[in-house]
Amino acid sequence: MSKIVLEVEGLRTSFFTRKGIVKAVDGVSFFVREKETLGIVGESGCGKTVTGMSIMRLLPEPGGKIVGGRITLNGTSLLELSKREMRNIRGCMVSMILQDPMTSLNPVYTIGDQIAESVRMHQNLADEKMITNEVVSSLRLLQIPSPETLLKNYPFQLSGGMRQRVVGAIAMCCKPSLLIADEPTTALDATIQAQYIALFKDIQAKTDVAIIFITHDFGVIADMCHRVAVMYAGKIVESASTSEIFKKPQHPYTRALINSVPRLDRKDDRLYSIEGQPPSLMHLPPGCRFCERCSDSLEICSKEEPPEKNIGNNHTVSCWRVQ
Amino acid sequence: MADILLEGRNLTMLYPVRRGLFQGLIGMVRAVDNVSFSIERGKTLSLVGESGAGKTTTAKSVLLLERATSGSVYFEGKDIYQYNKDQLKREYRPRVQAVQQNPWSSMNPRMRVKDIVAEPLVVNAKQSKKENYDRVVELLDQVGLKAEHAEHFPHEFSGGQRQRIAVARALALNPSLVVLDEPVSALDVSIRAQIMNLLKDLQEAHNLSYLVIAHNLATVRYMSHGVAIMYLGQIVEYGDTEDLFENPLHPYTNALISASDLKLPEDRDQNEKEIILSGEMPSPLNPPTGCRFHTRCPEARPECSKIEPEMVTVGKHQVKCHKFV
Numbered sequence: 001m002s003k004i005v006l007e008v009e010g011l012r013t014s015f016f017t018r019k020g021i022v023k024a025v026d027g028v029s030f031f032v033r034e035k036e037t038l039g040i041v042g043e044s045g046c047g048k049t050v051t052g053m054s055i056m057r058l059l060p061e062p063g064g065k066i067v068g069g070r071i072t073l074n075g076t077s078l079l080e081l082s083k084r085e086m087r088n089i090r091g092c093m094v095s096m097i098l099q100d101p102m103t104s105l106n107p108v109y110t111i112g113d114q115i116a117e118s119v120r121m122h123q124n125l126a127d128e129k130m131i132t133n134e135v136v137s138s139l140r141l142l143q144i145p146s147p148e149t150l151l152k153n154y155p156f157q158l159s160g161g162m163r164q165r166v167v168g169a170i171a172m173c174c175k176p177s178l179l180i181a182d183e184p185t186t187a188l189d190a191t192i193q194a195q196y197i198a199l200f201k202d203i204q205a206k207t208d209v210a211i212i213f214i215t216h217d218f219g220v221i222a223d224m225c226h227r228v229a230v231m232y233a234g235k236i237v238e239s240a241s242t243s244e245i246f247k248k249p250q251h252p253y254t255r256a257l258i259n260s261v262p263r264l265d266r267k268d269d270r271l272y273s274i275e276g277q278p279p280s281l282m283h284l285p286p287g288c289r290f291c292e293r294c295s296d297s298l299e300i301c302s303k304e305e306p307p308e309k310n311i312g313n314n315h316t317v318s319c320w321r322v323q
Numbered sequence: 324m325a326d327i328l329l330e331g332r333n334l335t336m337l338y339p340v341r342r343g344l345f346q347g348l349i350g351m352v353r354a355v356d357n358v359s360f361s362i363e364r365g366k367t368l369s370l371v372g373e374s375g376a377g378k379t380t381t382a383k384s385v386l387l388l389e390r391a392t393s394g395s396v397y398f399e400g401k402d403i404y405q406y407n408k409d410q411l412k413r414e415y416r417p418r419v420q421a422v423q424q425n426p427w428s429s430m431n432p433r434m435r436v437k438d439i440v441a442e443p444l445v446v447n448a449k450q451s452k453k454e455n456y457d458r459v460v461e462l463l464d465q466v467g468l469k470a471e472h473a474e475h476f477p478h479e480f481s482g483g484q485r486q487r488i489a490v491a492r493a494l495a496l497n498p499s500l501v502v503l504d505e506p507v508s509a510l511d512v513s514i515r516a517q518i519m520n521l522l523k524d525l526q527e528a529h530n531l532s533y534l535v536i537a538h539n540l541a542t543v544r545y546m547s548h549g550v551a552i553m554y555l556g557q558i559v560e561y562g563d564t565e566d567l568f569e570n571p572l573h574p575y576t577n578a579l580i581s582a583s584d585l586k587l588p589e590d591r592d593q594n595e596k597e598i599i600l601s602g603e604m605p606s607p608l609n610p611p612t613g614c615r616f617h618t619r620c621p622e623a624r625p626e627c628s629k630i631e632p633e634m635v636t637v638g639k640h641q642v643k644c645h646k647f648v
């Protein structure tokens with residue numbers, strides 16, 4: 001089996017706000033191997049982006065703080081690094097495609113300048129010609145047609161799909177071993193999304209990069225990811241290989257999520273729907289966080305948090321129903 | 324015989340494009356180009372297609388937010404483009420309502436829910452204040468909200484609840500047709516099913532017709548009876564939902580289906596017929612000659628770039644592609 005690139009153990013990240021403490025990520029553990037794509041799926045506000053930002057150590061300051069756990073990237077413990085050491089690792093060993101592509105491109109610089117800037121920051125290339133070569137080759141990796149022309153364009157001159165490719169090129173230009181992609185396809189049209197996903201698979205085959213793909217779209221998960229972690233209210237409630245998740249979902253939340261998505265390959269008369277909303281991360285209930293919305297709950301569920309169980313095949317679930 | 328409620332006939336919408344604020348015209352965008360469709364009473368027609376396909380523009384011409392440059396809209400057999408202002412106000416507008424794409428921006432944040440929902444009733448000015456309030460409570464109940472919600476402001480609600488409020492407002496005047504622009508795409512996955520189920524229940528209870536605009540094909544299959552697949556301002560495939568999904572004909576439809584189908588890892592490895600289009604959507608300012616899809620079509624032939632295909636009937640639905648002419 002290929003080697004583990006990233007290991008996250010018991011990660012806890014909170015926001016200290018005037019109204020109280022928001023436990024955005026509350027004891028999350030997972031790992032990603034080389035050449036592997038891990039999907040993190042869950043509804044809005046469950047802590048997906050904060051998990052990614054914690055790995056990057058890019059939490060908004062003041063307020064956002066990692067309060068516990070360990071993050072190990074290629075054997076280096078990231079939480080023990082100084083800010084400066086972390087800056088060198090970022091973009092070099094790990095990079096992240098942010099949720100909002102417009103914020104990650106500077107409107108006043110050309111595409112070429114922006115990619116060159118990140119090449120310059122992380123690789124000690126003095127020769128401008130070599131830098132240009134690196135830039136062009138990373139645009140090629142993202143299958144951008146006629147990269148030499150595109151270098152001179154500004155972000156607003158590009159379509160949404162092309163802009164997203166440029167963001168991908170910047171993330172990949174220093175050949176990171178881990179790429180965190182936060183909803184990179186959500187704003188794209190279906191056929192452009194299909195292009196983008198095919199592209200990621202191709203890049204992974206060429207570079208062995210480990211990918212964390214954050215999304216709320218199970219279609220993207222099925223198409224792209226080898227394994228899946230399902231998040232709910234700051235915790236991973238289930239994780240398994242993609243086919244196990246679809247065929248044998250164990251957690252009632254996973255089951256409900258999968259059943260509530262309409263399918264193209266069959267005619268549903270009625271969709272399964274989960275009533276209610278997730279709990280506030282500032283006032284978490286004592287027991288299982290899904291208890292209030294669960295149609296299958298036991299007495300213990302509202303009192304004690306279920307421990308994580310491994311039911312074989314690296315399939316883990318946190319639910320009192322699962323033996 | 325099908326009971327047709329609304330029909331769009333040969334709708335075309337041209338928009339002038341200017342460079343800068345004061346400079347001259349540089350061209351016309353054919354946002355919608357000769358589009359025809361019909362919606363049956365109590366049924367749903369969905370317009371599907373990617374960004375810039377002309378879906379919202381088509382809906383605007385039905386809602387009379389903008390008049391089509393040419394073509395017409397028939398409602399219960401009558402050409403409403405011939406109606407005068409007064410006739411429209413009495414006989415058409417109250418019966419055709421809309422739910423906007425974005426539940427956040429479509430509501431005045433300073434208005435209470437009861438006033439938001441009652442707005443069409445007040446504009447219509449047929450009932451007393453008390454009657455309006457009773458109607459609001461009744462509507463809130465129909466969309467799964469409580470009477471006490473009437474006093475709250477929009478920001479106190481989640482996205483799903485706001486969409487319920489928007490639906491309640493659209494139903495206030497007992498319309499026959501509701502136009503829904505991307506009714507669930509801004510919502511969380513787990514909330515989407517609630518709203519889609521609600522819309523289906525309301526349709527059944529009130530024999531409503533829907534014109535739904537959507538990106539997501541699976542949503543469309545679940546919600547609709549008829550589908551129109553749009554590409555660059557034109558309908559390229561049109562017909563009964565089940566027939567169209569069971570037997571898709573147009574190469575663009577096939578690409579959309581391939582992009583939206585759930586591909587589990589085991590199917591993935593077989594690497595069967597996944598279709599990935601190359602290139603991007605061309606600019607509507609300067610659309611390709613011949614068939615508009617030919618620049619991205621995996622099955623394009625020489626004639627495709629020269630001659631625009633006619634819409635033809637194949638089996639139970641219609642398609643605009645040289646393969647079937």
Ligand SMILES: Nc1ncnc2c1ncn2[C@@H]1O[C@H](COP(=O)(O)OP(=O)(O)OP(=O)(O)O)[C@@H](O)[C@H]1O
Pocket residue numbers: 015017022024042043044045046047048049050051060063064099216281
């Ligand atoms: N700067 C902040 N201050 C306070 N709370 C925050 C801050 N940033 C995020 N949060 C809270 O942390 C929780 C997790 O947020 P996060 O952005 O990780 O969600 P997400 O799963 O990425 O959701 P989405 O699908 O909407 O992107 C949310 O409840 C959010 O309100």
Ligand SMILES: Nc1ncnc2c1ncn2[C@@H]1O[C@H](COP(=O)(O)OP(=O)(O)OP(=O)(O)O)[C@@H](O)[C@H]1O
Pocket residue numbers: 338339340352353354355372373374375376377378379380381607
């Ligand atoms: N007022 C206008 N002036 C000029 N061009 C316009 C105007 N409104 C729309 N267009 C153009 O017409 C085309 C169709 O737009 P429309 O909004 O109908 O697309 P759509 O299918 O609803 O796309 P989306 O999925 O992005 O909402 C687009 O190319 C758009 O830029």
Ligand SMILES: [Mg+2]
Pocket residue numbers: 048049050099182
């Ligand atoms: Mg996020």
Ligand SMILES: [Mg+2]
Pocket residue numbers: 378379380
């Ligand atoms: Mg639109």
